[in-house]
Amino acid sequence: MHTIEDIKSKKLEKGIHEALNTPENEDELFTFADYDPSSAEKTGYSNYSYWGCTLRAFFKRKTAVFLLFVLLFLVAFTFIQPYLPGQYGDVTINDYPMSDKFVYNNQPSLHNIYSTVPEGTALSYSEIPVNDKKWPGVPDEWYAVSGKLATIRRPDRFTVLEYGEEWCKAEYKGVTGYVKNNFETKLKLPDDPTKTPYESRSNYTITLYATPEDIVNPDANADGWLYAKKETLDVGEEGIAVTNQETELYTYPSTYGFLFGTNDRGQDLWSRVWSGTRTSLYIGFMVAIVEAFVGIMVGILWGYVRKLDRILTELYNVLDNIPTTIVLILIAYVMSPSVNTIIFAMCLTRWMGMARFIRNQIIIIRDRDYNVASRCLGVSSGQIMLKNLLPYLVSVIMLRMALAIPGAIGNEVFITYIGLGIPVNTPSLGNLINEGRALFVTAPSLRYQLLFPTIVLSIITISFYIIGNTFADAADPRNHL
């Protein structure tokens, strides 16, 4: 160690000696610079741009950028979703006939297994051209099937093979099935109907069904089709197919299931969640924009112009203390409840909070030295507000804005909770969460109905919060250096 130190100090000494001993030429050290007006102008120039720096600082933060993309994707997806193949409508009640199973409160599943039919059941089948149907894209390996085998018109006779209280097993033109036996059909019965087979006839047109269950739910067979895979059916003559194995019947867009399950009205939660997200984001954006614009305008005037302070404070006291619920009820009474009504009502009540927030911020900084200096220099009030006060507040305003959107959505949840929200038929995150919340305690198996809208709402809120915070940090000019 000593040696290294010695070597270093010696080197340094040598260097100093050399520097001192070299003769200096004064003319070389000092030269006069020519006066150049263009370079004199240049000195004040800097290529600093506020928004450029803000954006650069923002894009350095990976998490925020990632969440920004998540959010953009989410917004885009809410618009794309209805155009994806095999989507159910957001308000369509998926009450498909032809099955003993209901689609109410279906658990989330990838495949839409609707019901199963035991082996050997006769089903009428139909090779409906794919283009005839409302939904596009039925694959070739599917048959449309129905429990309805044939229609027996009034003079036609059929053979009763087995007698039952509600139904009779019957044969009609070589097809065996079941017919209804009640007051409505008025079957002609022999003296002892238990002695089968016998010839019968109905007073009305009746239908021959594949299974007795179809008779119990007669309305279910009125129209509509289910779909079964071709390989599970043995197709016979006259449009009758017999299942050769346990067959699964699917509802129309066959392979698509209810990804998020269905609610108690049989509506598809997947499309409801996306449609609800679209509605809620729309509400959130509109309310946040109006809130920010009106709030900032009023807030700056309120905070900066002393003459207005008294009047606006009193006005705020008046407006802020009129209960929101009264305003909401009256708006709901005057205007019909709709998305736009709720936006209007929320704008009417929320801008005041923003205005007061801005006012408090302005009061804190309005008498700072730089503002006093500007005033002394005769800068107009408008200029001071726009150039001195507002840029100073960008970071807090941004954070507040970012929270305003989820705040408005949360507010909608609350308004729905007290029963003044958007009509239940229009899906929105508020409606969905409230429906799910009611089921959460009473029916533990149906908790998925709360889970999915909550997850989407949480993602939106988290994204806005983190993006807002990062942007607020990035917008602070002191962090630009």
Add this chain to the structure above:
Amino acid sequence: MLKYSIKRLLSAIFTLAIILTIVFFLLRQMPIEGYFDNFDKMSEATINAQLREMGLLDPFHIQLKNFFVDLLHGDLGTSAKYLKGEDVLTIILNKAPLSLKMGLISMGISLLVGIPLGGAMARSKIWDRFGTVFIVFINAVPAAIYYIFIQIYGTTLLGINMKFDQTNWVSWILPVLSMALGNIAYYAMWLRRYMVDEMTRDYVKLARAKGASTKRITMRHVFRNSFVPMIQYLPSSILYTVCGSLYIESLYGIPGMGGLLVEVINRQDNPMVQALVMIYSCIGIVGLLIGDLMMGVVDPRISFSKKEGSR
């Protein structure tokens, strides 16, 4: 300052009268169906007779005059629907203390936890991570939902009944905690924001150059300055605890003030609505005034009275 506060208080009385008049007017605009339980089955004559009995058919200014005259005699009227015939003041005095007690406890907790948390978040990376996760969670999940979670899992954990029992202190824990969570996140979030903003100021640089320790800088310089914007809201939020929380009180069945206003508005119990609006307005106005005064006390640079050369 004293002159300013007296002026503000006097004008507050005037403001209160305007608020009550507007609310009084708005209540009279409500659909008359709301006054009756079986509106469809009633004949026009009965409806009119009952409306007259409630004094709703008098001209507006006479109704208003009667209301203010009663008010000046300290008579808030009797409840028309909520608890029929009961004195409004008695109902409110029965309910308010419980909400106030609960609110004040939760307020205390949220200040005691939220402010240190916000301070710690501004100073250390680890706390910032932890606090951000907490704040994001609280902000992201709708309050109505995590309240349910806390109720369902909390009650099984503590082994108590879902319903609130005033005499058992254990059953106070969950509602108070649920109420505090949101405020903790709120205080921590804004304190952090303001503190981070203050950290880059020149006076901090000076203090550091002077050789002051980081702890001293944060506590004596940064914290004090960042707390100024929050002072404004503090009195109002403390006073507003008397209103209770709608969600929590309905979840736990707490007989407090939460949701009372919404309920009486929905049931169009006008005397109750007017009384409640008056109380809440007083709270709001006084809260704003105290907030303004406190801001002036904490930060002497802020002044509300007219200054030479200002606009």
